[in-house]
Amino acid sequence: QSALTQPASVSGSPGQSITISCTGTGSDVGGYNYVSWYRQHPGQAPKLLIYDVSNRPLGVSDRFSGSKSGNTASLTISGLQAEDEADYYCNSRRGTTAVVFGGGTKLTVL
Amino acid sequence: EVQLLESGGGLVQPGGSLILSCAASGFIFRNYFMRWVRQAPGKGLEWVSTINSHGSSTDHADSVKGRFTTSRDNSKDTLYLQMSSLRAEDTAVYYCVKAVIVGVTSGYDYWGQGALVTVSS
Numbered sequence: 001q002s003a004l005t006q007p008a009s010v011s012g013s014p015g016q017s018i019t020i021s022c023t024g025t026g027s028d029v030g031g032y033n034y035v036s037w038y039r040q041h042p043g044q045a046p047k048l049l050i051y052d053v054s055n056r057p058l059g060v061s062d063r064f065s066g067s068k069s070g071n072t073a074s075l076t077i078s079g080l081q082a083e084d085e086a087d088y089y090c091n092s093r094r095g096t097t098a099v100v101f102g103g104g105t106k107l108t109v110l
Numbered sequence: 111e112v113q114l115l116e117s118g119g120g121l122v123q124p125g126g127s128l129i130l131s132c133a134a135s136g137f138i139f140r141n142y143f144m145r146w147v148r149q150a151p152g153k154g155l156e157w158v159s160t161i162n163s164h165g166s167s168t169d170h171a172d173s174v175k176g177r178f179t180t181s182r183d184n185s186k187d188t189l190y191l192q193m194s195s196l197r198a199e200d201t202a203v204y205y206c207v208k209a210v211i212v213g214v215t216s217g218y219d220y221w222g223q224g225a226l227v228t229v230s231s
Contacts (some may be wrong), residue, residue: 003154034214034215034216035216036215036216036217036218038155040155045205045221045222045223045224046147046155046205046221047221048210048217048218048219050217051210051211051215051216051217051219052215052216052217055217057210057217057219087154089154089155091155091157091216092216093216097169098157098169098171098172099145099157099160099169099171099216100157101154101155101156101157102154103154104154104155
């Protein structure tokens with residue numbers, strides 16, 4: 001099962017906004033509103049940021065927002081902070097039963 | 111407080127078997143879908159399986175289909191992953207994960223601390 005396509009790395013300065021893309025196909029990202037985003041700091045378990053394309057779990061900052069257009073989903077982080085430096089993964093339903101992750105994006109806060 | 115506590119990880123020889131358990135607390139376990147997600151050393155996340163709230167339906171990644179079985183005991187608030195015919199490429203930290211809402215969703219909000227499975231001779 002091939003992974004969803006994410007940029008290997010992105011960077012931004014504190015206070016800026018960045019967007020991470022997640023590209024799939026009509027059989028996954030484009031076909032369902034079941035896309036989620038996770039942040040993972042080194043040595044820690046992932047943390048859910050966005051689910052079902054654009055929903056934020058309780059307790060997640062409104063600096064994080066999600067959207068989707070066609071076969072590409074996006075995570076936007078506004079007001080970049082040092083603590084945002086981490087790996088980010090997208091995730092989507094694929095077909096009727098499978099689930100697939102993106103390869104991950106390393107965010108560097110300059 | 112939601113807690114997911116995995117156990118059963120360890121070193122196993124290629125071709126061997128292992129059972130992971132995940133003891134859940136702090137929420138109504140029987141109401142939520144659960145997943146297993148793994149992460150090989152230095153690599154990204156990989157979905158392993160999903161089980162519905164009743165335990166009547168499971169889905170597994172092609173990479174583990176036919177070798178791994180996911181089940182749950184709602185009377186014990188425990189999730190299981192039975193692994194057999196283990197291969198070196200199954201070496202990873204295995205996370206037990208809880209759905210963020212009741213019903214079908216892409217979001218899984220609570221992750222266990224992870225159980226390390228090492229397949230090596």
